[in-house]
Amino acid sequence: MSLLTVENLVVDYGHIHALLGINFHVDEGEIITLIGSNGAGKTTALMSISGMVKKTEGKITFLGQDITVMKPHNIARMGISHVPEGRKIFPELTVDENLKVGTIANPRYEKQRSLEARDRVYTLFPRLKERLNQGGGTLSGGEQQMLAIGRGLMMEPKLLILDEPSLGLAPNIVENIFELITRIRKDGITILLVEQNASMALSVADRGYVLETGKISLEGSGESLLVNEEVRRAYLGA
Ligand SMILES: Nc1ncnc2c1ncn2[C@@H]1O[C@H](COP(=O)(O)OP(=O)(O)OP(=O)(O)O)[C@@H](O)[C@H]1O
Ligand SMILES: [Mg+2]
Numbered sequence: 001m002s003l004l005t006v007e008n009l010v011v012d013y014g015h016i017h018a019l020l021g022i023n024f025h026v027d028e029g030e031i032i033t034l035i036g037s038n039g040a041g042k043t044t045a046l047m048s049i050s051g052m053v054k055k056t057e058g059k060i061t062f063l064g065q066d067i068t069v070m071k072p073h074n075i076a077r078m079g080i081s082h083v084p085e086g087r088k089i090f091p092e093l094t095v096d097e098n099l100k101v102g103t104i105a106n107p108r109y110e111k112q113r114s115l116e117a118r119d120r121v122y123t124l125f126p127r128l129k130e131r132l133n134q135g136g137g138t139l140s141g142g143e144q145q146m147l148a149i150g151r152g153l154m155m156e157p158k159l160l161i162l163d164e165p166s167l168g169l170a171p172n173i174v175e176n177i178f179e180l181i182t183r184i185r186k187d188g189i190t191i192l193l194v195e196q197n198a199s200m201a202l203s204v205a206d207r208g209y210v211l212e213t214g215k216i217s218l219e220g221s222g223e224s225l226l227v228n229e230e231v232r233r234a235y236l237g238a
Contacts, residue, residue: 001064003028003159003190004049004080009058011044018044020214021058026159031181031191033201033222035235036211042194043085045211046161049192050082051075062159081157085164085194087148091137095128098136098147102154114154120187121150124180142173149180153189160184161192166200178204198235202226210235 002025011019019041026032034042047053049060051072060068067075076082089098099121103114122129125146131139136147145165152160162181166174178200185191195201202208205222210231218230225231 005061007059010056012056022216024209030206031185033193033205033208035198040211041214046163079158081152081155082161083148083152087144089136089144089147093136094133096132099154102151117154142169159190163194166197
């Protein structure tokens with residue numbers, strides 16, 4: 001059974017048609033990527049899932065339940081954690097405080113569990129542990145991205161949604177982030193990833209979908225998209 005199913009999703013922002021009826025699904029344990037040019041509708045698709053944009057048409061199902069019109073906090077409680085584009089951490093809070101904010105959405109919140117969740121995050125990101133009392137705003141770009149992902153993991157999600165985690169990061173940090181993504185999946189968390197860096201995204205993904213001005217134009221395994229002529233020309237600069 002699919003963990004997440006998106007059927008005929010249409011989203012309009014006033015007269016702008018951002019999504020024209022897209023279909024895709026994410027199975028448990030998969031890494032799925034959506035790739036596409038600027039303005040294709042990737043962020044809109046992710047925000048539709050986490051309840052942050054109004055859908056014109058379509059149906060979104062998570063764990064067999066219709067979440068199409070559910071409020072964002074209830075969707076988060078069901079186990080969907082969305083790390084938004086542009087690493088929106090709290091600059092005035094320390095690293096540790098930023099992580100604590102992430103437990104607010106945890107439905108099974110208990111002090112002990114949240115401490116365990118935090119330990120897991122610090123194991124995954126030793127750099128954050130070394131800086132736990134440092135102000136979030138003074139972290140480097142890569143460290144802020146790690147903190148944003150770490151905060152997303154604090155609620156122990158079933159599905160982790162990542163919007164452009166590698167944006168603006170140096171190549172070696174980008175590799176770090178992708179390595180982390182595969183480790184998070186090994187911990188049993190399903191991942192839906194949006195990326196400009198299509199070659200990296202397709203090389204870690206089980207399957208991918210290509211979004212072109214609000215429509216899915218291609219889909220397939222990560223490997224097959226990586227060698228697809230159209231994909232290579234349009235998104236891999238080959
Ligand atoms: N709040 C909004 N109001 C009006 N138009 C919007 C709004 N948000 C997005 N759009 C438009 O919807 C389309 C899809 O935007 P979206 O942010 O989903 O694209 P994207 O694929 O994530 O692009 P990028 O790669 O640049 O992040 C774009 O044309 C954008 O201008
Ligand atoms: Mg976007």
